[in-house]
Each structure stands twice: as C-alpha cells, then as structure tokens.
Amino acid sequence: MSRYTGKKIVIIGDxxxxxxxxxxxxxxxxxxxxxxxxxECFV
Structure with missing residues (x-):
C-alpha cells in the first residue's frame, strides 16, 4: 500500500x-x- 492509494492526482508537466x-x-x-x-510551456 502506497501513500497514493485512493488519491486523485493532477499532473502538470513542463x-x-x-x-x-x-x-x-x-x-x-x-x-x-x-x-x-x-x-505546459512556462516562459
């Protein structure tokens, strides 16, 4: 069992x-x- 079990995740990559x-x-x-x-592109 990990700390992410049952969690909802939002990912914002670069x-x-x-x-x-x-x-x-x-x-x-x-x-x-x-x-x-x-x-996303962070400028």
Missing amino acids: RDGIPGPAIQECLKPLDCEVIFSST
Whole structure:
C-alpha cells in the first residue's frame, strides 16, 4: 500500500522538462486516479 492509494492526482508537466504523459506512466503501478494531465510551456 502506497501513500497514493485512493488519491486523485493532477499532473502538470513542463515542455522543456518532464512532460505530463511521462509522469502519468510512472504513476500507473500505483493505485491512484489521474484526473488531469497536461504539458505546459512556462516562459
């Protein structure tokens, strides 16, 4: 059981860093629900 079990997650990735879908793939083995995932450009 992890600290993310049953949690709802919002992911905001960075275009020049780690994109949102990559973070979402890393969270797949955990028992959490990704409710929003996006990759933004912060300038």
